[in-house]
Amino acid sequence: MREIKTKRTQPAWHNICIDSVLEKLDTTSAGLTWHEAEALLNSHGPNRLLDPPKRSDIMRFLLQFHNILIYVLLGSAVITAVLDHWIDTFVILAVVLANAIIGFIQEGKAEKAMDAIRQMLAPHASVLRSGERHSIEGEKLVPGDIVLLEAGDKVPADLRLLKTHGLQIQEAILTGESVPVEKHTEPVPFDAPLGDRSCIAFSGTLITSGQGKGVVVATGTSTEIGRISGLLSEVETLTTPLVKQMGAFAQWLTIFILLIATFLLGYGYFVGHHEFTEMFMAVVGLSVAAIPEGLPAVLTITLAVGVQSMARRNAIVRRLPAIETIGSVSVICTDKTGTLTRNEMMVSSVLTHQHLFTLQGIGYEPQGTLLLENTEISPAEYTVLEELARAATLCNDAALHDHEGVWTVEGDPVEGALLAFASKIGIEIRKEQAAWTRTDAIPFDAKHRFMATLNHDHEHRAFVSIKGAPEQILAMCETQSVADGNVEPLNKAYWQERQRSCQGSSRARAGG
Structure with a gap:
């Protein structure tokens, strides 16, 4: 049995060859034994993100009263109670309590949303233990485990890839790029940025296509997603402008109020020669009346309404006063495409042999308008659009889902955008896929840069669809469709020129 090393350094796994990785982790391509894995689990701990230190619910509720204006109101309640003004006492206490309850409930919702990041690790993983494949809980993964990856899986830990076959991984949660990254096994430079470490599969990312095998190099808080979670727990709490002003x-x-009260008390006692007790009660009454006991409640309710409005737009606000700061923002900096927060793609234009159509809509929502020269048109007027939409539907492995009014894609974002395009043209996706049964397919591969499908309808008619890189598709074509289902020789110069102009436009937008 091999000696189990419990203390390991963390080299740049993306910069060393596969044999060196296996040697440093003291493992083989057949995986660890169950005994070795158990010992390493005791050493490294479970593969999960640690819960950050939390305040108890009682402490979180009591902190809602930590405001000087609330202190003044509580003092006023005590004084009014001493003076037997019970109605005033109950009103003040009700306002203070309502203020605390609203803040407590809202912050509790935000805390639950923030906890979601710790659920991003895969619940199960397929591993090799003693050369045999097993499915284990993701928490029991340890450095040195050999993990098998397939399309649709969530990467359970940071892996150094050992084998890949058309493997593509969606890494938007780390890099903000919506396009899946093609992975390989060759080492990359030491100083390669996170998005260019193509021999590493990061924990929490989603495999969109292909297969692979990798060795676990980091688990739990040692992963990249764990590092981000740790940074979030170290965020310094700042006082917002509204809290400072209040x-x-x-x-x-x-x-x-204290100065006026002291002046009135002194003036009435020494100058007006009133009894001290009488003046004191009058001054206390005036002081309590001068305190705006409704201000904290009005402020809290107003902020809570703003937080709920943001929540309906999928924005998490952890502290109520932060909503005021968001309202003061005039500039928001993001990446050039906006995918850092949305991770959505959309077909914005369609080029045919005669026209350039533009589409409007929101993300993957299958609704929008079709424009030609800034004029809204009906897709039924152009049969070529229906043909394109049918090909986009059949030559596709993705699926669109509507979750409480928010449309999301399961699979490749590009294919999701094509499905949304087909729906905007008027194609009923499920009906079309049921009418044309897929009988064969060539999956997309970087080597040939296209995907093709063969579909048959119930009358045994065949329909071949293909999509891929423009230069690859053009090389496979001899004719192009024109009106009324006719064809003409392919005008390759036209398509190449339009391709170059589109690429130039994209670079100009990226540079802008």
Whole structure:
């Protein structure tokens, strides 16, 4: 039995060859034994993100009262109770309690949303243990385990890839790029940025196509997603402008009320010669009346309404006062495509042999308008659009889902965008796929740069669809469709020129 090394350094796994990786992890392509895996699990701990230190619910509720204006209101409640003004006491306490409950409930919702990042690791993983394939819980993965990857799987830990076959992984959660990354096994430079480490599969990312095998090099908090989770737990809590202004207002208001109260008490006792007890009760009553006990409740309710409005747009606001800061933002910096937050793609234009159509819509939502020269048109007027939409539907492995009004894609984002395009043209995706049964397919591969499908309808008619890189498709074509189902010789110069102009336009937008 091999000696189990419990203390390992963390080299740049993307920069070393496969044999060196296996040697440093003291494992083989057949995987660890069950005994070795158990010992390493005791050493490294489970493959999950640690829960950050949390305040108890009681402490979180009590902190809702940590505001100088609330302190003044509580003091006012005590004084009114001493003066037997019970109605005023109950009103003030009700306002303070409502303020605390609203803030407590809203922050509790935000905390649950923030906890979602710790659920991003895969619940199960297919591994090789002693040369045999087994399915184990993702938490029990250890460095040195050999993991088998297939399309649709979520990567359970950071892996150094050992074998790949058409493997593509969606890494938008780390890099913000919506296009899946093609993976291989060759080492990359030491200083390669995260998005260029093509021999590494990162924990929490999704495999969109292909197969692969990799060795676990990092688990739990040692992974890239774990590092991000750790950075989130170290975020410094800053005071928002609204909280600062309210604190300053409460301080000056309290000082002003105390000064006026002292002046009135002294004037009435020494100059007006009123009884001290009578003057004191009058001054206390005036002081309590001067305190805006409704201000904290109004402020909290207003912020809560803003938070709920943001939540309907899938924005998480952890602290109520932060909503005011968001409202003060005038510039938001993001990456050039906006995929950092949305990770959505959409077909924006369709080029035919005669026309350039533009489409409008939102993300993967299968609704939108079709424009030709800025004029809305009906897709039924152009049969070539229906042919393109049918090919986009049949030569496709993705699926669109509607979850509470939000459309998401399962599979490749490009294929999801093509399905949304087909729906906008008027194609009923499920009906079309049921009418044309797929009988054969050539999966997309970087070597040939295209995907093709063969479909038959119930009358035994065949329909071949193909999509891929423009230069590859042009090389396979001899004719092009024209009106009324006729064809003419392919005008390759036209398509190549339009391809170059589209690429130039894309680079100009990226540079802008």
